[in-house]
Amino acid sequence: MEDILDIKPLEAIVYNQEKVDIKEVIAPPYDVITSDYQDELYKKSPYNIVRLILTKGENRYEDAKDFFEKWLDEKVLIHTQKPCIFYLIQKYTTENGKKIERKGFIARNKIEKFETKKVLPHEFTMGGPKEDRLKLTKACEANFSQIFLVYNDPKKEIETKILPKYQSQKPFIDVTDDNGVQNIVYLIDDENDIKVFEKTLEDKSVLIADGHHRYETAMAYSEISKNPEAQYVMSYFTNADDENLIIFPTHRIITKFIEPYILLEAVKKYFDMEEFTFNSANKQKVKEQFLEAIEKSNAKVISMGLYMKNVNKFYLLKLKDGMTDMVDAPDVLKKLDLTVLHDLIITKELGYSKEEQMSQKGIKYIKQEFEAFDMIDSGKAEASFIMAYPKMKDIIEISSQGQRMPQKSTYFYPKLLSGIVINPLK
DSSP states (O other): OTTSOOEEOBOOEEEOTTTSOHHHHOBOOGGGOOHHHHHHHHHHOTTOTHHHHSOOSSSHHHHHHHHHHHHHHTTSEEEOSSOBEEEEEEEEEOTTSOEEEEEEEEEEEEOOOGGGSSEEOOBOOOHHHHHHHHHHHHHHOEEOSOEEEEEOOTTOHHHHHTHHHHHTSOOSEEEEOTTSOEEEEEEEOOHHHHHHHHHHHTTOOEEEEEOHHHHHHHHHHHHHOOOGGGGEEEEEEEETTSTTOOEEEOEEEEOSOOOHHHHHHHHHTTEEEEEEEOOTTTHHHHHHHHHHHHHHHHTTSOEEEEEETTOOEEEEEEEOTTGGGGOOSOHHHHTOHHHHIIIIIIIIITOOOHHHHHHTSSEEEEOOHHHHHHHHHTTSOSEEEEOOOOOHHHHHHHHHTTOOBOSSOEEESSOOOBSSOBEEOO
């Protein structure tokens, strides 16, 4: 068993849909819930999962435990009749109108140390969130949210052998979240079907796409809990060979004052620049051309965009030949645009310390593309570095060599809902 990726069905706890409207009790992961949105979720339902994953008040962890036990007693939360796997299809439309159906499944994954290379991280983590999640796990003895894992299967065994059997049936859950993403969930408890999932994954390694803090929390909890269930963590698995798996970039926003000409002089040392001049009438059209040019250029050479306050130009930055030799990083990381940006520009030229970058002091990491532009237009930031879409092959190569990308390098959209299923750890 040591060389096998150990996947098991969930001894699942789910919402009793005879007692609650599933749309009123789901929520996104805790780390993307703002205080205002937390208030909204509280108002939606007294049983919203936010009361478990992000409780208000001074005794947050004990309050979450009390809610959890009370909902189980009231049969608002119930156990499924048999161990099961949850197949999840997420349907949404991108900003440019493309319809996407991302497919995956929720099961339990045996917790592995990173040295085994069965589970590969790709980003660095911070201590605060891990401490918070560990306290919650200790209090409630359950996983309320999934780790997001990616595996490779060009044959698409699960998609072709399992999914068609269930798509003609009524889903266990069919709910559209507040971002307009439709989440369709099929409950799979047939033992022969479950074996297909286990067999398909047993010779694979998996990459943590999202949930690094939660995975490292699960590792820490597995070492202090005597319960066999605590040696597994609830995870969502999706196939990297499915064209519907899209990774969005996380843009770098400079909020500390800097004169545009000083920044341009720094950038010119390392990058060739192409200018996209705009006026108020054609700004949107030029912006679209600029974004398209970033992607086309980055397919050939490390490229990114730059937009600065009070400058009516977008700049396409193309790394000059030989510049990666100046980057202080392992070779596999030198091919990454974010490594180049952080090392050459943010650290060497702008003088940001590693601590400032980690704590986002004078620099912010923004997922939404429109926000990266709006912060400049509204005067809230000095410059935005617009990043190209990350490539899955680069992430896998970096992780398989035991390296990690800069924090907040990738954004896997859509986020996975909390409230679909809970995994008890006792």
